[in-house]
Amino acid sequence: NIEDRWNRGCFGRDYEDCDDWQTKQHWNTNAGLGRQKIFEVRRIHNDLTFIDEFLTLDFCREHKLFSFGFNQDSGYYEIESREFDKVKQQLLFSLTNLGRPLIYVVDGNYGNRGELLLQHRFTGPELKLDYAWATLENLFRLWKRPVHLETMLEEKVKLLSFDGQERKS
Structure with a gap:
């Protein structure tokens, strides 16, 4: 936990550069900064920045995260x-x-035909194809022209398209 880490001095360059797991397990400089760090973290961080900053390999191992x-x-x-x-x-x-995918409008006149081109900003998980197709079909109803979505599937850039009649990928 953060309080224990900062009380024992398990932070900073010396600690981060230490490659010996046993040494890190027994690290203790008696820094005594735990309580101060807790209040600093509460004041500065939100859930996202907290996990990004303080989730450690040691914590994941200890708590068997997956x-x-x-x-x-x-x-x-x-x-x-x-x-x-x-x-x-x-x-x-x-x-x-x-947890929702980030999708942006790239072109409202794609191919100079008034078609809609969207792009999925790939951050790791692939789109759920059933949702992607349903979304394209619903967008077609609103746009009244073919709609396209560029995404990553199986580590390749793919263009999903719906023209009101058929799905193409």
Whole structure:
């Protein structure tokens, strides 16, 4: 926890540069700054910046954190990874835009035909295709012209399109 880390001096360049896990486990400079740090954190940070700044590899290991995802084959949510970066990324993404994908209008006259081009800012998780197609169909009803969405699927840039009749990818 933050109070314990700052009381023991488990912060700063010397601590971060230490590669020996055992040494880090027993690190104690008797800094005694824990209570002060707690009030500073409460004053400065929101949920997103708190996780980004203070979620550590040691905390993830100690509390056995993992990232998860839905397995289409089994029909269940399952552990995807215990890798620190993936765990942290999933937590941060769940707080960014309430976990919803970030999609931007790129061109309202795409192809010089009055078509709508959207772009998904890929931050890790792929779009749920059923939602993406339903969204394109609903946008077509509003736009009255073909709509396109550029996204990443299976590590490749893909263009999903709906023209009122058929889906193309």
